[in-house]
Amino acid sequence: MTRIIMNGCNGRMGQCISGICKDDPDVTIVAGVDVFTGLTNEYPVFDDIAKCDVEADVVIDFSNAKAVDALLDYCAQKSLPVVLCSTGLSEEQLAHVEETSGKCAVLKSANMSVGINTLMKVLQMVAPVLAGAGFDIEIVEKHHNQKLDAPSGTALALADSIKDSLSEEYHDVYDRSQVRRKRDPHEIGISAVRGGTIVGDHDVIFAGQDEVITLSHSAYSRAIFGKGAVEAAKFLAGKGPGRYDMSDVIDAK
Numbered sequence: 001m002t003r004i005i006m007n008g009c010n011g012r013m014g015q016c017i018s019g020i021c022k023d024d025p026d027v028t029i030v031a032g033v034d035v036f037t038g039l040t041n042e043y044p045v046f047d048d049i050a051k052c053d054v055e056a057d058v059v060i061d062f063s064n065a066k067a068v069d070a071l072l073d074y075c076a077q078k079s080l081p082v083v084l085c086s087t088g089l090s091e092e093q094l095a096h097v098e099e100t101s102g103k104c105a106v107l108k109s110a111n112m113s114v115g116i117n118t119l120m121k122v123l124q125m126v127a128p129v130l131a132g133a134g135f136d137i138e139i140v141e142k143h144h145n146q147k148l149d150a151p152s153g154t155a156l157a158l159a160d161s162i163k164d165s166l167s168e169e170y171h172d173v174y175d176r177s178q179v180r181r182k183r184d185p186h187e188i189g190i191s192a193v194r195g196g197t198i199v200g201d202h203d204v205i206f207a208g209q210d211e212v213i214t215l216s217h218s219a220y221s222r223a224i225f226g227k228g229a230v231e232a233a234k235f236l237a238g239k240g241p242g243r244y245d246m247s248d249v250i251d252a253k
């Protein structure tokens with residue numbers, strides 16, 4: 001039985017994961033942490049990770065970038081593996097993630113779905129061919145109107161996958177409102193749409209001369225992220241210090 005601390009337990013993803021864990025006999029949430037304590041849960045809830053004094057095997061985090069530093073310090077101090085899913089982390093926080101992975105197991109992924117993680121692999125095959133043939137690369141992401149960060153962590157991770165696969169240097173461009181020049185062929189344009197209850201759509205557009213290829217992923221429910229996070233928690237429990245990602249979880253299946 002994998003014992004989970006759910007950081008951000010009263011948010012959209014925290015509640016989704018609480019439902020998934022109820023139906024999975026191999027996992028149990030032993031405690032939750034959330035600054036919002038207005039919900040009733042079947043496990044104790046702490047308003048600060050530092051107060052969470054329960055025995056656990058792993059933390060799943062879907063909270064807020066602001067919560068991540070205290071979480072990393074807690075996991076490092078307890079040598080507790082952490083599945084880090086919050087997005088919008090600063091460069092300093094990314095360095096903190098790297099440093100923490102020397103003290104405990106850290107699996108950081110901006111998207112826990114099988115589909116997006118497969119798309120990343122597909123992009124590494126496709127992008128060198130299409131970029132080599134002069135296709136421009138653009139990413140458009142769409143999310144609900146409650147999302148705090150833009151562009152999405154997934155859009156940034158898709159762009160990173162593409163850049164890793166290319167021999168020439170490419171750079172991300174987020175805002176063209178002040179630009180008075182033609183598009184640089186080595187740009188990866190990233191655009192964010194926010195509205196309604198869109199769970200998460202990502203289009204990777206390769207635009208060439210008289211032809212366009214678009215690779216799209218649409219999330220129809222948060223369960224795809226929740227199931228991935230619970231599988232990641234099972235995988236990470238008991239692992240020693242180091243950096244892991246969703247491809248480790250998917251490949252281990």
Ligand SMILES: NC(=O)C1=CN([C@@H]2O[C@H](COP(=O)(O)OP(=O)(O)OC[C@H]3O[C@@H](n4cnc5c(N)ncnc54)[C@H](OP(=O)(O)O)[C@@H]3O)[C@@H](O)[C@H]2O)C=CC1
Pocket residue numbers: 007008009010011012013014033034035036049061062063064065066067084085086087088109110111112113149225
């Ligand atoms: N990797 C992935 O696959 C996915 C990642 N995400 C990311 O996960 C994060 C959460 O998403 P979502 O569930 O939709 O967001 P919500 O805002 O619905 O939930 C986040 C919860 O965390 C709480 N919170 C804020 N600060 C802290 C803190 N310091 N300690 C503990 N809890 C805190 C919030 O409280 P309050 O509302 O009072 O601020 C809220 O209850 C986001 O960064 C999102 O981008 C989302 C989906 C998939």
Ligand SMILES: O=C(O)C1=N[C@H](C(=O)O)C[C@H](O)C1
Pocket residue numbers: 087110111143147148151152153154155199200201
């Ligand atoms: O905030 C969300 O909702 C989501 N955030 C993640 C991101 O920023 O990429 C993943 C998913 O698309 C939903």
